[in-house]
Each structure stands twice: as structure tokens, then as C-alpha cells.
Amino acid sequence: MTTPRTIEEYLDQLRAALSGADPALVQDALYDAEDHLRSELAENSGKSEAEVLAKIATSYGAPEEVAGIYVDKEHQVQHALRPPPLKPRSSTLGRFFGIVADPRAYAALFYMLLSLATGIFYFTWAVTGISLSIGLSILIFGIAFAVLFFGTVRVLSLVEGRIIEVMLGERMPRRPLYSDRDKPLRERVKEMFTDPRTWSTLLYMLLMLPLGILYFTTAIVGLSVSISLAVSPIVKAITGWGIININDDHYAPPLWATPFTLVIGVFLFVALLHLARGVGHLQGALAKHLLVKSAA
Incomplete structure (x- = not known):
């Protein structure tokens, strides 16, 4: 070479x-x-x-x-x-329940719970910034505001990248895109506006609201149903309160059904961990595609 x-x-x-x-x-x-x-x-x-x-x-x-x-x-x-590798499981049940020992599954589940807050913040920031940038474009300081806004978008891209890498295990950039400070300011601003990653990052921020709602709802419903089924007969026997409320009447499976509801609850919780792990892979791939500059 x-x-x-x-x-x-x-x-x-x-x-x-x-x-x-x-x-x-x-x-x-x-x-x-x-x-x-x-x-x-x-x-x-x-x-x-x-x-x-x-x-x-x-x-x-x-x-x-x-x-x-x-x-x-x-x-x-x-x-x-990398977390310690899981012990290989030969049986189908072993592979299914083995995810209970996978820390990445719990981290992905926590990401699903966190995604509603981050999704609301990203969406609000993006919509407000775009609206103000367009609305202020007729004023002298409108361009300066737009440049400042898009600069914050790049910073938030790095913040989201750190969250993705820590919780979902997907390698994300630890440095921003380089901007040559010796270039004229106008040229640097032009590069920022013409960089496809600037706009794909905005798209990611807008998508995070519906995705955050979906992830949060799925996680909450999954946790509520699985935990309720596992402990509801015992709670009903101790407190008299059940998991189903109809006209202020509380219903729950009888105490003798505890072994069955416990098994179903544990099964649903493990299934939720598998789902969270899959969501983690998909979200990591989406973040890598929209937030990272192509190596080509």
C-alpha cells in the first residue's frame, strides 16, 4: 500500500x-x-x-x-x-428456561420499560425542534437555531447509542462524526444538513414514540399477567383480593389452583424474557442502521 x-x-x-x-x-x-x-x-x-x-x-x-x-x-x-456464556442446553425445555440466567434478557426488558420515557422525550424534542426551525427560518437567527437544534440531535444520537450498547449489547459509536474546525462555518453547516445520518437520526427519534409505547405496554402487560397468575391465589387467600375486579367484586383462582397458576405465570414470564431478547436484537439493528454512518 x-x-x-x-x-x-x-x-x-x-x-x-x-x-x-x-x-x-x-x-x-x-x-x-x-x-x-x-x-x-x-x-x-x-x-x-x-x-x-x-x-x-x-x-x-x-x-x-x-x-x-x-x-x-x-x-x-x-x-x-461479554457476559459469561450460558451453559448449553440439550433439551427444548432447557433452552427455553435457560434464558432466566441471561442478564441481557433482563437488560432488554428494562430497556422496554425505559423506552416510553425516552421515546416521549425524543419525539417531543424532534417535533419541537423541527417546528421551531421551520417557523424561525424567516428570521435572522432562524438558521442559527436550526444549526443548534441539529447539533443537539447528534449529541442525543450518541446518548442513545450508549443506552443501546449498555442495555442491548449492540456496538455503537463512542465518538461523533468528525467535523474539521478549519473548514469555513458555512461548509460545516452544509455538511451537517446534507449528511443522511442527520435525517435518519431524526427519523429514529420520531419512531421511538410508537415503538416506546409498544415496548412499554408489552412489558407492563407481560409482567402484570405473569406475576398476577403466579401469586394471585395466595394473595386472595391472605387478603381476600383477587386479580379480576367486576363491580367491586374481586375474583381469583382458588388456593388449590396455585400450582397450576404458578406454572402458567412462570411460563409467561420466561416467554416475556424471550420476547424482550428478540426486541433487543431488533432495536439494536434499527439503531445501528439509522444512527451509525455507513463504513462504505
Whole structure:
């Protein structure tokens, strides 16, 4: 591979060396590299890009070397953060109930409960920001407000990415998209408005309200029904209150039915954990598709 003579060539070679890697990892690596290269170029203002890059090749590393370091570090980090593998189950029942020991399933269930709050916030922020940006566009400070709003959208994208990565285990960017501060402000603003990820992030924020309602409702109903079935006969025997209220009359299965309702309640709770795990995979894939810049 030829020695890069410009920062763009270096980044292109680094992107090619990271071909096939996770797009979130690629975004982080490109951000770190560009930030370092431009900082070095600013400190050596009397030298050309080619001279600075030749010097950096021996300190920061050639693109293929940097790519290898990032991939190796990513494997180490993911291995350290990955929860202990579950014991393989040979039977169908074993595989079904084995999810009870999976911490990711509980984290995904908690994400479903949290998604209503985050969905309301994201939706409100996006709709309010878009409305005000359009409404204020006829005023002098309208463009400045729109730029500020879209800047907050990028910040919220990183915040949601951290939530997704911690709770759902999907690798998300830990760095923002790089913005060259040496470029004219008008050009940087143009890049932000023409970046497809800006608009896909807004779409994600709008989608989170209906998805949050769906996730929260499913989680609450699943938890309520499973727990109620499991303990309702005992609660009825102790307090006289049942899980069904009709005209202030409370009904519940008789105490002798406790073993059956307990089994059904546990079965429904385990099924809810499976559902939460599936929701986690789907939500992680949606976030990766809409919030992460393509590595291509």
C-alpha cells in the first residue's frame, strides 16, 4: 500500500483496511485518526501534509497498522464486556428456561420499560425542534437555531447509542462524526444538513414514540399477567383480593389452583424474557442502521 500524502488518502486507506469491521468501530477509528492527524498538521504549520504524514507513519502508525490495533483492541474489550456464556442446553425445555440466567434478557426488558420515557422525550424534542426551525427560518437567527437544534440531535444520537450498547449489547459509536474546525462555518453547516445520518437520526427519534409505547405496554402487560397468575391465589387467600375486579367484586383462582397458576405465570414470564431478547436484537439493528454512518 502506497504511503498516503494527504489526510484524505490516509483516511481512505484506513477505511479500506477496516473493511468488514463493525461500522461503529470504523467511525470511532476514523474520528480518532482524523483528529490526531489534523492536530499534528496544525502543530507543524510550516510543513506540508505529505511531510507530516511521513513523520506520523512512524509514531501514530500506518493505516493498516492502526486498523489492526483497533480490531485487536475491540476483540479484547468485547471479550471483557461479554457476559459469561450460558451453559448449553440439550433439551427444548432447557433452552427455553435457560434464558432466566441471561442478564441481557433482563437488560432488554428494562430497556422496554425505559423506552416510553425516552421515546416521549425524543419525539417531543424532534417535533419541537423541527417546528421551531421551520417557523424561525424567516428570521435572522432562524438558521442559527436550526444549526443548534441539529447539533443537539447528534449529541442525543450518541446518548442513545450508549443506552443501546449498555442495555442491548449492540456496538455503537463512542465518538461523533468528525467535523474539521478549519473548514469555513458555512461548509460545516452544509455538511451537517446534507449528511443522511442527520435525517435518519431524526427519523429514529420520531419512531421511538410508537415503538416506546409498544415496548412499554408489552412489558407492563407481560409482567402484570405473569406475576398476577403466579401469586394471585395466595394473595386472595391472605387478603381476600383477587386479580379480576367486576363491580367491586374481586375474583381469583382458588388456593388449590396455585400450582397450576404458578406454572402458567412462570411460563409467561420466561416467554416475556424471550420476547424482550428478540426486541433487543431488533432495536439494536434499527439503531445501528439509522444512527451509525455507513463504513462504505
